[in-house]
Amino acid sequence: MSAPIVEVTDLHVAFGPVRAVRGVSLAVRPGECVALVGESGSGKSVTARTLIGLTGDGAEVRAASLAIEGEDATRFGERRWRTIRGTGIGYVLQDALVSLDPLRPVGKEIAETLRLHRAVPRGTVAERVVALLREVGVPEPEVRAAQYPHELSGGLRQRALIASAIACGPRLLIADEPTTALDVTVQAQILRLLAERKRAGTAVLLISHDLAVVAELADRVLVMKEGEVVEEGPVAGVLRAPAHPYTRALLDAIPAEHAKGTRLSRTAAGNGAARPESTAGGVDGASESPPRVPPGVTPGRAHAGSGTGASALPGEVVIRARDLAKAFGGRPAVAGVSFELRAGETLGVVGESGSGKTTTARLVLGLLEPDAGEVEIDGRPWRGLGAAERRELRRHIQVVYQDPLSSFDPRFTVRRVLDEALAVGGEPRAARRDRAVELLEQVGLDAGFLERRPRHLSGGQRQRVAVARALAPRPRVIVCDEPVSALDVSIQAQVLDLLADLQASLGVAYLFISHHLGVIHHVSDRVLVMKDGRIVESGDVRRVFTAPQDPYTKELLAAVPRLEHAHGSSPHSADDRASDHRAPDHRAPARAHDRAYEQEPSR
Amino acid sequence: MTAVAIRPRRIPRAGVWAASLFVAVVALAALLPAVLAHGSPSDVDAVAALRPPGAAHLLGTDANGRDVLTRIVYGARPSVLAGLGATALAVAAGTVLGLLAALGGRVLDEVTMRLVDVLLALPGLLLALLVIAVVGPGTFNAILAIAAYTLPSYARLVRAQTLVIRRSGYVEAATSLGLTRGRIVLRHVLPNAFAPLLVVATIEVGTALVAAASLSFLGLGPRPPAPEWGAMLSQGRDYFSVAWWMAIFPGLAITLTVLSVTVVGRHLQRRVEGRLA
Numbered sequence: 074m075s076a077p078i079v080e081v082t083d084l085h086v087a088f089g090p091v092r093a094v095r096g097v098s099l100a101v102r103p104g105e106c107v108a109l110v111g112e113s114g115s116g117k118s119v120t121a122r123t124l125i126g127l128t129g130d131g132a133e134v135r136a137a138s139l140a141i142e143g144e145d146a147t148r149f150g151e152r153r154w155r156t157i158r159g160t161g162i163g164y165v166l167q168d169a170l171v172s173l174d175p176l177r178p179v180g181k182e183i184a185e186t187l188r189l190h191r192a193v194p195r196g197t198v199a200e201r202v203v204a205l206l207r208e209v210g211v212p213e214p215e216v217r218a219a220q221y222p223h224e225l226s227g228g229l230r231q232r233a234l235i236a237s238a239i240a241c242g243p244r245l246l247i248a249d250e251p252t253t254a255l256d257v258t259v260q261a262q263i264l265r266l267l268a269e270r271k272r273a274g275t276a277v278l279l280i281s282h283d284l285a286v287v288a289e290l291a292d293r294v295l296v297m298k299e300g301e302v303v304e305e306g307p308v309a310g311v312l313r314a315p316a317h318p319y320t321r322a323l324l325d326a327i328p329a330e331h332a333k334g335t336r337l338s339r340t341a342a343g344n345g346a347a348r349p350e351s352t353a354g355g356v357d358g359a360s361e362s363p364p365r366v367p368p369g370v371t372p373g374r375a376h377a378g379s380g381t382g383a384s385a386l387p388g389e390v391v392i393r394a395r396d397l398a399k400a401f402g403g404r405p406a407v408a409g410v411s412f413e414l415r416a417g418e419t420l421g422v423v424g425e426s427g428s429g430k431t432t433t434a435r436l437v438l439g440l441l442e443p444d445a446g447e448v449e450i451d452g453r454p455w456r457g458l459g460a461a462e463r464r465e466l467r468r469h470i471q472v473v474y475q476d477p478l479s480s481f482d483p484r485f486t487v488r489r490v491l492d493e494a495l496a497v498g499g500e501p502r503a504a505r506r507d508r509a510v511e512l513l514e515q516v517g518l519d520a521g522f523l524e525r526r527p528r529h530l531s532g533g534q535r536q537r538v539a540v541a542r543a544l545a546p547r548p549r550v551i552v553c554d555e556p557v558s559a560l561d562v563s564i565q566a567q568v569l570d571l572l573a574d575l576q577a578s579l580g581v582a583y584l585f586i587s588h589h590l591g592v593i594h595h596v597s598d599r600v601l602v603m604k605d606g607r608i609v610e611s612g613d614v615r616r617v618f619t620a621p622q623d624p625y626t627k628e629l630l631a632a633v634p635r636l637e638h639a640h641g642s643s644p645h646s647a648d649d650r651a652s653d654h655r656a657p658d659h660r661a662p663a664r665a666h667d668r669a670y671e672q673e674p675s676r
Numbered sequence: 677m678t679a680v681a682i683r684p685r686r687i688p689r690a691g692v693w694a695a696s697l698f699v700a701v702v703a704l705a706a707l708l709p710a711v712l713a714h715g716s717p718s719d720v721d722a723v724a725a726l727r728p729p730g731a732a733h734l735l736g737t738d739a740n741g742r743d744v745l746t747r748i749v750y751g752a753r754p755s756v757l758a759g760l761g762a763t764a765l766a767v768a769a770g771t772v773l774g775l776l777a778a779l780g781g782r783v784l785d786e787v788t789m790r791l792v793d794v795l796l797a798l799p800g801l802l803l804a805l806l807v808i809a810v811v812g813p814g815t816f817n818a819i820l821a822i823a824a825y826t827l828p829s830y831a832r833l834v835r836a837q838t839l840v841i842r843r844s845g846y847v848e849a850a851t852s853l854g855l856t857r858g859r860i861v862l863r864h865v866l867p868n869a870f871a872p873l874l875v876v877a878t879i880e881v882g883t884a885l886v887a888a889a890s891l892s893f894l895g896l897g898p899r900p901p902a903p904e905w906g907a908m909l910s911q912g913r914d915y916f917s918v919a920w921w922m923a924i925f926p927g928l929a930i931t932l933t934v935l936s937v938t939v940v941g942r943h944l945q946r947r948v949e950g951r952l953a
Contacts, residue, residue, distance in 0.1 A: 438852055440848065440851065440852065460856075460857075463854075464854040464855075464856065465854065466854075467851075467852055467853065467854035468853075468854050470852075471852065471853070472849070472852045474845060474849070476845065479844065479845035479846065480845035480846055480848070480849040481845075481846055481849070482846045482850075482863075482864050482868065483846075483868065484867060484868065493850070493853065493855070493863070494853050497853045497854045497855060542849075542853075546853065546854070
């Protein structure tokens, strides 16, 4: 086995009293991809940054040994680190838009790295930049090199960033959540690109919260929790037969890989007792109080609706959208969108960024006027209503956003947030406090949260408060716009379970918008697939996910990274996938006929 | 490896404490001058005219034998009042204009903002003099004049804040809840736009104070013999070669007050911004 490019043993990093990393040891060899997996606050990014000498101010770093290409890095000065960062180790960050200088064309950015480290003769820099862009699969590299980051799509930006990271031919590439901000089809391209680098002999250290992404790319995986590595091994072994309860909980919480109609979070069924194992890791989970089951809900039947399919739901129509069209500055954002949502049902809307999902939501919520078409809530159209009638109608349709924090007035406490919503719902002043406590209990929080401010809550708690606020005016339908996209997978599981419980007990309908196919599959009865402002496919969620008709739906489903790829080592093309045999896993019996993304073999 | 010592938490430096103390003393002088000085600021004593600072008169006496310290203490109220009043007036008017511009539609926005541009284009003191020329001198008119020239920055700030807040998640959330427009402005937009405004206003009080003193210096503020720092400075100028204390101490009072108010304001700004970040 070749010598590792980077090897660290017993790494400790502390920020004041916070011990972010505790005794991590890892080694990455040429042509190998090692993945650090964990939720927010698990210490994975801190570990990676320490490997390139960028731990940050105020950090206290200790390690038994740290070697980069066999050299003792504990004695590196700042100058040596700079050289290492440019030439020995390439670093790819999550958000290419903030990582690239907005005032410079991307070509110049890449050229700077080359010039700084004198990687190629002065005269050939421009040539090399174009070659690098071509290497990472940027079409028309000569044109793109002259463009600014905001002129490029997210996928192209990420490619440019990777081009800049590999410019000086580093032997190790650190990729910190390289695909988290990208659409699923673009993600597949970037993963393929990283796999190519790996095949070319570059060592890759991948940091991700997404086990499926890890399964696509990594050879070995380290599962981190609260600064420690809790499990480590070959990716196939760890994902198929996880030894540590935390890894098992992480795997269970992934909706894509989970049987529909079952719970995702490990809440003890029935009595709302504390979870048997700590599913929620990291900083976020640590402060999360165990969610309680709302009164009157039988958790076993949480997904009563989803199991039976749309035809079995006799509810009346609560939203009817007809031929909706909306254009911004001449560019159609939504065109010819029609659908119905019935009481107690969940209609999923899935699509990539720019597909018109959020515009559709805003049209339905009456926050935007359609250019054509009509939305009826409970049989009443938005169009033609006076201001007072519109306000009255708004009570029937509420919304939960992706980023709950920005949807709360920063000066408000939880009590004031709920109080305002209850006042609008016509609740008499005297009854509001009791109702507020009742709402908090419904979403698994207690009265102790009333005087807290949303910014002091964890992500999951904030989203619970957002759900409580949406429930306050007793709406018939809640529009959920990417409600779990910003949450860690275990917290996401809890919020999805909560939404299912509330639907079962209150009969509220959801218009559920997400770019995440696994989430959509898990929560929806019926689904709309959107592309470029149009619905390309719709129908029962099982039918659409198992036998997609539209080519785009097929492409979308094929691009989703899957855990069963853990047995292979590189991302497969869509064709490979259809004939993929399934690796057995630890939950195999429960999933025999209920596979999230099963596609019919092509005939 | 790098082992960087952890920096201690930044504590308010001595300067902030000293400035706060001075602001408190000025506030006391403005509210209860009798506590800090005995006698009346207009007690004339021809025998004791132009006495240098000494045991009987700590800061000396002026040409009419009036105690300079007493006059400075009693002068705090009109001086500070002009600064505070002008700032309050400018904040109020600026807020109204800013809200109108941001929420009143395109035409209103254009009209108010061009008006504000005109005000900004004129040099501050010149604008104040212009206002005085129209409405005449006097304490209240001086306040009006100063407010006119500090108002544009508040209007611009409120407008910018409101435009951001109007598109914020919480305003959209309030709209989806079904709150009325007026309620959203009162409960969400205004209070959130106001926080940064207050910080700027605290710092700007100093500017307004200097402007008020300048107008008095030119004889356009409170009428003599009322004690006022700017007017005292102006009178002291005539006696500078024989009685330096008549000009130096009122000048110091203005300088130190403005300095302290600014230091305290900056400190508040850092705290607020730290909290928002």
